[in-house]
Amino acid sequence: MNRPPESLAQRLESARRRRDHLHQARRRRPLEPLPGGRVRAGERILHNFSSNDYLGLAASATPGRAGSGASALVTGYQPVHAELERELADFLGREAVLLCGSGYLANLAVATALAGRGDTVVQDRLCHASLIDGARLCGAALKRYAHVDTAAAARRLADARGLRLLVTDGVFSMDGDIAPLAELADVAREQSATLVVDDAHGIGVLGAGGAGACEELGLDAERAPVLVGTLGKAFGVAGAFIAGSRALVEHLENHARSVIYSTALPPAAASSALAALAQIREGTLRRRLASRITFFREGAARRGIELLPSRTPIQPLVTGTESSALSLSAQLEAAGYLVTAIRPPTVPAGTSRLRITLSAEHDAAAVEGLLDALVAAGASGTAGASVTG
Numbered sequence: 001m002n003r004p005p006e007s008l009a010q011r012l013e014s015a016r017r018r019r020d021h022l023h024q025a026r027r028r029r030p031l032e033p034l035p036g037g038r039v040r041a042g043e044r045i046l047h048n049f050s051s052n053d054y055l056g057l058a059a060s061a062t063p064g065r066a067g068s069g070a071s072a073l074v075t076g077y078q079p080v081h082a083e084l085e086r087e088l089a090d091f092l093g094r095e096a097v098l099l100c101g102s103g104y105l106a107n108l109a110v111a112t113a114l115a116g117r118g119d120t121v122v123q124d125r126l127c128h129a130s131l132i133d134g135a136r137l138c139g140a141a142l143k144r145y146a147h148v149d150t151a152a153a154a155r156r157l158a159d160a161r162g163l164r165l166l167v168t169d170g171v172f173s174m175d176g177d178i179a180p181l182a183e184l185a186d187v188a189r190e191q192s193a194t195l196v197v198d199d200a201h202g203i204g205v206l207g208a209g210g211a212g213a214c215e216e217l218g219l220d221a222e223r224a225p226v227l228v229g230t231l232g233k234a235f236g237v238a239g240a241f242i243a244g245s246r247a248l249v250e251h252l253e254n255h256a257r258s259v260i261y262s263t264a265l266p267p268a269a270a271s272s273a274l275a276a277l278a279q280i281r282e283g284t285l286r287r288r289l290a291s292r293i294t295f296f297r298e299g300a301a302r303r304g305i306e307l308l309p310s311r312t313p314i315q316p317l318v319t320g321t322e323s324s325a326l327s328l329s330a331q332l333e334a335a336g337y338l339v340t341a342i343r344p345p346t347v348p349a350g351t352s353r354l355r356i357t358l359s360a361e362h363d364a365a366a367v368e369g370l371l372d373a374l375v376a377a378g379a380s381g382t383a384g385a386s387v388t389g
């Protein structure tokens with residue numbers, strides 16, 4: 001008789017029971033660093049004999065406080081980290097958030113803490129390298145499906161073993177398109193799988209409130225229970241986070257090796273991210289960016305420049321061969337525009353491209369200038385090329 005596959009909730013609960021039983025449960029607690037090798041722990045001031053701030057340089061860099069001095073589970077977790085986690089959880093509509101060193105490490109954390117041998121990770125073929133590496137590292141079977149093909153995702157899940165993670169980028173990093181998240185959430189529910197969304201390029205940009213592709217496509221915490229974001233892109237800082245239920249975050253705190261065994265995010269970065277979050281929420285920069293994207297795409301369409309369908313800041317122009325992408329990039333640079341050529345293995349063979357990314361910082365003249373330089377470099381295809389999205 002076929003037993004239903006283990007759910008994420010069951011896996012989290014059995015891991016929690018086991019660590020409680022073994023007295024191995026660990027929790028981070030906010031510790032405010034003070035001069036003289038001390039910390040404030042709630043009401044008390046303690047001498048800190050657990051940090052790695054051997055020369056006292058992390059603490060002495062006040063007011064910036066350069067470093068956290070230790071991993072979060074030891075003494076590197078400070079009130080500013082806790083505040084950022086609370087603010088991010090509120091922003092994203094999730095119960096809890098776990099900060100980590102980078103998006104790359106966050107994706108390793110999710111895969112290795114949730115899945116292992118006997119489990120299955122199903123991913124879009126164009127998922128970011130860190131999602132692929134996480135799946136490889138955790139030892140689960142990795143199955144990939146054709147880009148944004150939800151029916152293929154369902155087929156891969158149908159013959160999967162163990163715990164099933166259905167993993168996708170929210171916004172694809174080299175293509176700029178948005179994953180069909182609502183359909184993927186339906187497939188995940190039908191197949192008793194857990195949807196994991198890495199929205200590194202969507203959070204801070206998409207959605208009415210800026211909370212990303214999940215907000216834009218109406219996925220709440222139940223439909224997108226594991227949400228990864230980075231502080232290195234729209235937030236303009238560095239670091240990353242994983243958002244979800246309290247049980248998920250507690251599990252990651254205890255089992256996510258790429259977070260546990262690494263120095264906590266610098267408090268200065270957490271502070272900058274808090275300031276960035278306030279600006280994201282306020283909305284002016286997001287609206288400015290959206291108008292730049294529209295302006296760019298309309299200008300491209302008028303000039304017959306064919307872009308991939310994208311309404312995000314990532315606006316790729318596929319040239320095909322490596323040499324054509326390099327040559328176009330060089331011509332643009334000669335004209336004063338820096339646009340990187342992206343080639344295999346970052347993108348599939350035959351799809352080398354210019355990855356044009358727009359920012360709220362660009363003014364209309366710069367955008368027009370780039371479009372004209374593209375035309376001068378021969379990047380316009382047939383006049384009236386279809387530009388959609």
Ligand SMILES: Cc1ncc(COP(=O)(O)O)c(C=O)c1O
Nearest residue numbers: 102103104128169173200230232
């Ligand atoms: C989809 C996606 N996930 C994760 C990352 C990694 O994020 P970070 O730069 O914070 O390591 C990136 C960025 O390169 C990305 O594009």
